[in-house]
Amino acid sequence: MYSYRYPHPAVSTDIVIFTILDDRLQVLLIRRAAAPFRGAWALPGGFVEIDEDLEAGALRELEEETGIRDIYLEQLYTFGQPGRDPRERVITVAYYALVPFGQLGEIKAASDAAATAWHPLARLPKTAFDHDRIIETARRRLVAKLDYSTIALQFLPRRFSLGELQQVHEVITGEPLDKRNFRKRILGAGFLVDTGKVRRGNRCRPARLYRARSPGKLSYLR
Amino acid sequence: MYSYRYPHPAVSTDIVIFTILDDRLQVLLIRRAAAPFRGAWALPGGFVEIDEDLEAGALRELEEETGIRDIYLEQLYTFGQPGRDPRERVITVAYYALVPFGQLGEIKAASDAAATAWHPLARLPKTAFDHDRIIETARRRLVAKLDYSTIALQFLPRRFSLGELQQVHEVITGEPLDKRNFRKRILGAGFLVDTGKVRRGNRCRPARLYRARSPGKLSYLR
DNA sequence: CCAAAAGTGTTCACCGTACACCCATGA
DNA sequence: TCATGGGTGTACGGTGAACACTTTTGG
Incomplete structure (x- = not known):
């Protein structure tokens, strides 16, 4: 009955970073440099290492891909529908965070991201995978927490x-x-x-x- | 840059089933028939199959281990701290559900569970893995939703x-x-x-x- | 002196809370 | 007849909502 006889799915994190810029709620996306969805906009994130905590993995990927560090992530939801990644079964644990506007000079395009850019939620481009659904889930969570927390x-x-x-x-x-x-x-x-x-x-x-x-x-x- | 070159963690589900019995909030636990934590009380749950949706996996394990079916699960949180399972890296997606009291005749002890029993939250036994933490997270969620939902x-x-x-x-x-x-x-x-x-x-x-x-x-x- | 955002109180409707007694039934 | 839970109304205080004008500065 031990599990390692069976194939394991890949596990990744995706991070929804919100900011307010030009009086609009915006989200940070990276342009994918590799297949699948090469050239498409996607959330920062990536695969979790085998001995790495989930949140630590999310923070690492975020810093690698955007240069953003030292922020507080909150776990959002785990998306695991088979087929959401065309390569193999990938279960992704989504996190979200809010960053102050006016500190945008630091955002970089890093290693495996061709570019990073803020996108207003009202005008999102087509996104890779099911990332539009993840972003919408995060938006709803944000609105829900707004008036009973100091978020x-x-x-x-x-x-x-x-x-x-x-x-x-x-x-x-x-x-x-x-x-x-x-x-x-x-x-x-x-x-x-x-x-x-x-x-x-x-x-x-x-x-x-x-x-x-x-x-x-x-x-x-x- | 493809992920399958790297080791993948195992992914499981755990389900916190609440009921109200004898004027107390109780949770359904199974006694583990296999190592690790053999003989300890644990949440129903198990490994997700490679082409199986997370919630479907949770429902399947729940029915296999307790006979409970046709209930509405809500995703609770994903626990992925390295070392939470002594065998290998296991990331678990926790769900919770509420079932009516007075329908308890159906609960069975199934395949890989030596016994199933309701335990009052106020007097939980020592549990396997980090299941006490998962139960406490579920309890807080339940209390929080009580007065803004029909839960x-x-x-x-x-x-x-x-x-x-x-x-x-x-x-x-x-x-x-x-x-x-x-x-x-x-x-x-x-x-x-x-x-x-x-x-x-x-x-x-x-x-x-x-x-x-x-x-x-x-x-x-x- | 003018544009632009900061700062400031009162009134009213509604809602949550406190509180005590009679009703219908089965044993 | 009595024990048991079912069912009902009012008074009060607090909170959220509507609403307009003065203040301070930089240009």
Whole structure:
């Protein structure tokens, strides 16, 4: 009854990296340099090594293919339908993460990726494998977590204004929010701290800058 | 760059089956008939066949080992830490499901399971592998979904009384609920339909029986 | 001085919560 | 007749939603 008598599937990770750029929710794709789906856009990711933790494998592939490192991944879902990869049976464990806009200079096109680029979710190209389905699953998860978690903060740098945070919420949901209600709700929740600093120089009134109460931690609202 | 030059991990499924029995949340475990962890309690599950969908594999193993069939599984999480199985690298995709109490006569001990038994979550035995962690992850998911989904209905037969539904909620959360508020909230949500039938013979006033508005479907509250 | 984003309170409707008694039945 | 769960309404406080004007700066 031991398993290694039977053929094993390949196991890979795929990573959905979201950012907000030009007032749109965007996802990072790489152009595949090799078959199958050569030339098609695909999620960063790759095969897990035999003694490597799943999340570690995802982080490694992400850094190899995009240069992005030191971010917090959350497991999304595992896609294992036979036939989703034409080469062989591949089961992929999908992760997702959110990165701040304005730190895009670092994205590189690496080893086995011909190019990397941000794509607005509203206008995705045809993607390799079932990656469009993975992206849609990640989008739904993101929207669902938006109003019971502090997930939106991950789109912002360490210090940010309330206007920026509101804009993140508006871009993700597509719905405009009332400024006074938003501020009351967010500040009342108590997970933001006024840093005492302001941002000036925007040809308008300076904005107070806030930070998360426990930086780096994912704390929940209630 | 093709993957099959590299060793592949084994992929298995594990299934956390909850029920409510004796006013306690319980989980179905099998006693392992083979090494490793021979004689220890473990979740039903097993290796995925090379051309088999993940959920189909989970359903097959569940039926083989317990006789349970025709239930709705939901994917829980994928556990892949190296070393979690002493034989070789095994990545397991965990599923969970809820079955009605009072249908337990069918549970069998099958092929590679020496015995099957329900265990109250509050008093779990030592489990094989990392199955205690998988069970705890499933329990948290269940509690989290309780009040924004109709998941509790899955513990009940097609027709049920409001008292039974309230009891399900109380057992899962461990908190008592006010009867009038519970009924108001549940009936106001509009996913229950009065069947017109009653259940009598309990030495007390007969209870109206309800059913889900869309039987078999997982509809959400708001 | 003007454009642009920041900042600020009140009112109202609705919802969750607290709370106690009668009803229908089988034994 | 009595024990057992079934069934019902109201009052209150808190929370989310609607809504408009002043402030501060850079150009």
